[in-house]
Amino acid sequence: MKVLEDRIREEGQILSETVLKVDSFLNHQVDTALALQIGREFKDIFGQERVTKILTVEASGIQFAMAAGIAFGVPFVYAKKKKAVTQSEEVYSAPVHSFTRQEDYRISISQKYLGPEDKVLIVDDFLATGAALVGLTDIVEAAGAELVGVGCVIEKSFQEGRGLLEQRGIRVHSLARIAAMAPGEVHFIPELIEERAEC
Amino acid sequence: MKVLEDRIREEGQILSETVLKVDSFLNHQVDTALALQIGREFKDIFGQERVTKILTVEASGIQFAMAAGIAFGVPFVYAKKKKAVTQSEEVYSAPVHSFTRQEDYRISISQKYLGPEDKVLIVDDFLATGAALVGLTDIVEAAGAELVGVGCVIEKSFQEGRGLLEQRGIRVHSLARIAAMAPGEVHFIPELIEERAEC
Numbered sequence: 001m002k003v004l005e006d007r008i009r010e011e012g013q014i015l016s017e018t019v020l021k022v023d024s025f026l027n028h029q030v031d032t033a034l035a036l037q038i039g040r041e042f043k044d045i046f047g048q049e050r051v052t053k054i055l056t057v058e059a060s061g062i063q064f065a066m067a068a069g070i071a072f073g074v075p076f077v078y079a080k081k082k083k084a085v086t087q088s089e090e091v092y093s094a095p096v097h098s099f100t101r102q103e104d105y106r107i108s109i110s111q112k113y114l115g116p117e118d119k120v121l122i123v124d125d126f127l128a129t130g131a132a133l134v135g136l137t138d139i140v141e142a143a144g145a146e147l148v149g150v151g152c153v154i155e156k157s158f159q160e161g162r163g164l165l166e167q168r169g170i171r172v173h174s175l176a177r178i179a180a181m182a183p184g185e186v187h188f189i190p191e192l193i194e195e196r197a198e199c
Numbered sequence: 200m201k202v203l204e205d206r207i208r209e210e211g212q213i214l215s216e217t218v219l220k221v222d223s224f225l226n227h228q229v230d231t232a233l234a235l236q237i238g239r240e241f242k243d244i245f246g247q248e249r250v251t252k253i254l255t256v257e258a259s260g261i262q263f264a265m266a267a268g269i270a271f272g273v274p275f276v277y278a279k280k281k282k283a284v285t286q287s288e289e290v291y292s293a294p295v296h297s298f299t300r301q302e303d304y305r306i307s308i309s310q311k312y313l314g315p316e317d318k319v320l321i322v323d324d325f326l327a328t329g330a331a332l333v334g335l336t337d338i339v340e341a342a343g344a345e346l347v348g349v350g351c352v353i354e355k356s357f358q359e360g361r362g363l364l365e366q367r368g369i370r371v372h373s374l375a376r377i378a379a380m381a382p383g384e385v386h387f388i389p390e391l392i393e394e395r396a397e398c
Contacts, residue, residue, distance in 0.1 A: 023309065030274055059279075078227065
């Protein structure tokens with residue numbers, strides 16, 4: 001997605017070979033027009049499937065799940081990172097290790113909002129180690145729902161996340177794929193028409 | 200907002216005289232069409248002001264900040280609940296006590312994304328004790344920005360949040376105002392044309 005790659009080049013802050021900050025337009029301050037475009041792009045990519053629900057994890061996936069939900073005309077569900085006092089009913093949950101924050105947590109969703117009748121598209125802002133996304137796919141499986149694919153805004157292709165998901169036979173599409181980066185420079189993998197992997 | 204009151208009556212789960220769950224359509228599973236309507240409603244209410252930025256706090260404010268950002272055609276910023284490893288620059292921050300979770304945390308935003316040139320509308324899903332919202336107004340003040348008002352989706356009018364904000368001279372508008380509730384019943388304060396308080 002060229003407009004996204006351009007914004008990453010212009011505004012992204014590359015703090016090391018693994019840390020990219022895009023908080024001026026994606027995940028702290030959010031360019032709502034760009035977020036809507038990202039939602040429409042996910043619709044173009046996965047729109048041949050009758051998606052019934054978008055799934056993401058709080059917090060920085062929410063704006064893109066909302067944008068995808070608008071484009072598909074369906075609701076979205078965001079997994080919560082720990083059980084709140086008001087969340088008492090049965091949940092599907094999965095453990096996640098955050099490498100950025102160096103902490104372990106659980107993500108969970110209410111069993112009421114995902115079931116065998118659902119065709120689910122998972123979206124998130126980043127695909128890096130894949131930890132949270134693998135947890136979300138576990139939740140989809142536990143719910144007996146069908147997973148259409150995983151759509152990410154930015155992929156750090158030099159990390160293992162895509163491989164972990166593809167090993168499970170999951171279709172993965174990221175809108176900007178970073179092959180390598182260093183302070184002051186970022187190299188993208190060119191966009192290709194992808195073959196659809198079986199889910 | 201009648202459609203919102205109807206949904207609260209139909210789907211809201213009143214767990215006690217103070218706890219209302221609306222996670223089937225507002226803050227876990229999200230009805231994207233309703234969220235967009237909520238954004239347009241905020242525009243109708245606060246649209247006479249030249250708002251430059253929407254401000255909220257993660258996570259459950261994000262979908263409504265996004266909807267308001269779409270309606271106003273401006274970006275939104277969501278305050279983070281603790282400093283992440285990748286958030287190293289200077290921030291505006293405020294302490295918050297969560298009565299729901301019985302914990303203290305700080306909310307913070309990067310100083311890069313709010314300044315004296317901004318006219319800010321704060322939005323959130325709930326106005327109850329007002330703890331997080333007062334923190335957000337502190338942040339707007341610290342940034343030297345102008346606060347246009349606070350827009351909330353649901354207000355528990357029997358709690359002190361509105362009073363705390365109005366004491367500061369802040370214009371507050373909630374789309375559904377709950378006067379009282381008990382398991383099985385919810386009583387709304389009728390909508391009125393509100394006088395604009397000076398910010």
